[in-house]
Amino acid sequence: MTARSFEKRRVAQTDLAMTTLGLGGASLAGIFSAVPADQARATARHALEVGINYVDTAPQYGLGRSEHLVGEVVREASPRPIISTKVGRRLTPVSPDRQDKGNWVDPLPFDQLYDYSYDGILRSYEDSLQRLGLEKVDILYVHDIGAATHGVEGNKPLWAQLASGGYRALRELRDGGTVKAIGLGVNEWEVCMDAFGLGDWDVFLLAGRYTLLEQTALAPFMTTCIERKASVVVGGPFNSGILVGGDTFNYAKAPDDVVARVRAIEAVCKAFNVPLPAAALQFPLTHPAVCNVLPGPRSPAELDGILDWWDIRIPAALWSTLADEGLLAPGTPIPGGTA
Template identity: 75%
Template sequence: MASRTFEKRRVGQTDLEVTTLGLGGATLAGSWKPVPAEQARATVRHALEAGITYFDTAPHYGFGRSEHLVGDALRDHRAGMVLSTKVGRLMKPVRGPYDHGTEFVDPFPFQRVYDYSYDGFMRSFEDSLQRLGMNSVEILYVHDLGAGTHGVEGNKPYWEQFTKGGGYKALRELRESGAVQAIGLGVNEWQVLMDAFAVGDWDVFMLAGRYTLLEQTSLTPFLSTCVERKASVVAAGPFNSGILAGGETFNYAKAPEAVVTRVRAIEAVCKAFNVPLPAAALQFPLTHPAVCNVVPGPRSPEELDGILGWWDTKIPTALWTTLADEGLLAPGTPIPGGTA
């Protein structure tokens, strides 16, 4: 039984609605720190009990581990749930020790093979359904297509696979057949999403770390284009890899001094209003009309309880206007009562 009622927002122009708070599945798969399997399942169940209806996972997270664990916890609770996973990486079995080159602790014994083609997307989708133990997901994202993951030159053949090799066509077919209800991209860089707008029509994008209390680089032209094209945004990484929740990392590395200084300035404003910095960071992205959901990644039910506490924190409108007045929000940032 849900202990609270979350606001729900529509996903693009689809019939899907999601709670404004979701649950991300990367950390559950052992991102940077090990997470016991039962703890991961318990975290998903706890989110269900709290009333969260949107859950995200991907083949990349633990090389299949996240999809297995999320599937275990959600399989018997699909009614009203919105689940997303991703395409772009296929998993090839490996034997013996190897350097998998990712942040995941103890991933499943597979090696990633990038494939953004028609056949690659179709196979990835079917593989994900088998790992999840389900016959459907609601949202399908293209994962980590762009120069940020592959480099400028390295991304070119993958972009060709996506645009001319049938990747986008596969997504369209899956949506038109009803196999999925919404399609988009899940990335860490907004620039590739502008390129995607030139390829076709999209329902929702998952953008990690580029629209946060610390960084609004995606405000224009990306978010403004989303409003114009009626595409929604799921704001992942609301704590910018931890720096906005008491950590020292920003974009998966030690935060540079300029970032630390800015965070301290934002935190000083929050303290003046007796608001925890993570609470403001968690709720900030939803002030933009394109954003339908914020996805943090707790590792345990206890961490989720902490997030829910931040979520329930009342934030005075004056906090946002003070941040704007002190130049700590980008000009044009939507805030309650107006813009920065």
């Protein structure tokens, strides 16, 4: 198979050059519905064959399953892609009949223990290397710290762990050359702003908050990323499915006002003969802080559909029309100017 020629963007001030399209490893681990292991491996292998050079995974995804599957494929790859995984959850063995599986179908027999401490982050990193079967990864994200996951009060002691020792562990790993970049992997931009108060970060994996449907992260977060020379990977470009014909937004049934906004955006896309998912997939890259868009296909066929949307040329007038109709937040970068 002939690899495509993807644009690459540099991750912050590192030497990592990331293809603007990546592969997210959550869906491969069977969230909400099962994904056979052979299908998951085939999807990851197909992504690398077509030229995608960035794969993200995490201990949480399938409670270890995603890291095992991704590692099997990556170990065979030459050259190796850029790999990111996450810290903040340690996996502890548990009997399957007592396990909290969450939304994972057939996860490995582990429960999650949140730990953002100095020792916890170092242990999480070592455990991930064991599951991946790799000697290193390139990027470490602090996973799901913040009020969205833990609640305001519940997050306070966990944030104290990160502030008092966890961040230092990450800095030591990066500054010593063990990993090349550190950041947060979250669904809320506000905690990323808090993180800037701890020190410097390289890249944030932000899901759902800077999409064609929602630009709440635009300011002050994205503007601060430019000022602090940090990059952004945009996860969840389809907002949990609402931008690919589904009815789910932020992992729940979409409210009427969100559905109405999607229909208005879709009408503009139809006027330019552009499928809504194609516009959703390509939109985040109009922002100069964004280095990658990270969808999560479940099969090689789904990945091929994403590639078809990726190849569609979107006229600049589509973005300016969305801006003129008030469907993009003021100040949103678009070709030729801002909304």
